[in-house]
Amino acid sequence: MAAPMELYCWKGDWGLPTVDVDCLTVLTYAKFSGAPLKVHKISNPWRSPSGQMPALKTQDEGVIFQNTKIINYLRKQKYNADYDLSAKQGADTLAFISLLEEKLLPALIHTFWVDAKNYVEHTRKWYAELIPFPLNFFIPNQIHKSALERLQLIRGESWAEEDDALEKQLYADAQECISLLSQLLGTKKFFFGDSPASLDAHIFSHLALILNTKLPSNRLQQHLKTLNNLCQYCNSILNIYFEREGDSIPRVAPKTPTAETPDSDEEPHKRRNQILSVAVALLAMVGYALLTGIVSIQHVASDSALERRLTVDDNEEDEE
Template identity: 25%
Template sequence: MERGAPGTLYVFRGNYGLPSVDPKCLQLIFLLRIHAKHNIALKTCRFCTYPQLPYLNSNEKIYYTLQGITNAVHKMVLDGCDKTFSTLDKSRILAYKHLTHNVFSDTFDLHFWGYDRNNQHLIKQYGEGKHFPFRVIFARRMNRHVQRIVEDLTERDTLAEVLKVGNEAVDSYLEDLSKLLKDKKYLFGDKPSSLDALVCGYLAPIVILEFPNKILQNIVNNHKKIVKYVKMFLQEFGEEYEGVIPSEIPQKVESEKAPLGTVVIAGFIAVSVMVCYGLIHDIIKVN
């Protein structure tokens, strides 16, 4: 944990200018950058093979669920998010957030992981920066993890049937968001809300990353006003870096270097695994 920081948020690594390639991680990063009153340390796990990030280490407690992390973040920022909005707007923000999760969550997961080409492409993105053999172990665990996600979401219907309904709902909801946005900078005026963090967390990877299967990208790209809004949001809150997330984002912060002891241990494990692999497959022979 960074000195003076009340917590450390561990996320999947960023790429292509995104602070993370994962929608759930992005939602929290954007939330912190908009509302944080205290410094929060942001870290990527280069030696970790755990496929279920984000997680938050704060005040000697570890939060693994997205809801648990979000609740903890709200406590860190004292009065919570959106406190300057009117009571009516707070209610509308809450309703839109609930609807956003309902419309986006399952459909986006299926587009990410349900198509094999997207699946393999994204697992490489998620594992970017991990050192061998951690990258290989992570890919295997991530594959099993996303297979369970897809199986759970397509338990009763085929992938095509589920996505047909989901795609129509996403398209319709993006049209509703366009009407809410109108010509404003943010969804509720001239200042960002937790709804902006949530919506852009979902949409930023779709707008920025290049997917082999572009069905969802094409749906989103048809809504030009939303695409422009997401790109403008990223210019303000989407800088890619590791370090401490302050109330004001610095222009450039150097990535944290791994401690020497960690590098030595990782190197020893890597060499050991390679030697074992060579012995098992007769690449290395012992007389």
């Protein structure tokens, strides 16, 4: 029997199987298409074979990352959630996915990674508690930087964090997009009828994060909760496809490894990787301290030090 495909993704919380929008998209699509995946929910991207998440480990094409590439690979393996769609529905799928990435995703990134209150009190804190020491000192900053770069790429050169007018427009576009999705869904179970498709995986992954996350400031959630059909849509998918996968266990609770732990056989050289991780992290921390001036190294010539010492001694003798 061929080895199963292995998916590496972020752990879940708040009743969701994973907290990352791209990971949730791939997981949901796999559920819809029936793809047999061995899922590794981890809290350290260094344990992913690509160093990124989501990442799909395959027998024939190695490691694939990015949600669109993973979904395309699953389609090639005959796990196609869009098999029954018409040509028009296929075109609509591409159009609405582009709409999500242009209008809703930027506001989602801003909510978690740019909004100062949310980032300090929730997002960075969550990742710092989850990621093992000492990696939690700098991996959240790397994710933060990547999120800002992604937002800049989507919104273009005109985007600026401190521009209140652009921020207001960003959330207005997102709320307009959510309202449009509510109109399109109507009373249907899924966006194309009674069966889920890839469009549902993309829409659900965005809306479920907005709906389930408890943030200090969540303007999108307030708007989404006024649209009952979208709230029922998200809850229905969670109950049907992820009933037992929401992570409700406290994040910081210690976990004793057992023979049944799913990740126990992931890394044949786990201890070596841990040692290397710690060494690299310590070097990075020392380098950061030196670059920022937290720690400085001063060299004092021995002759100068001796001369100063002799001067002090002479002064002491004169006083006597």
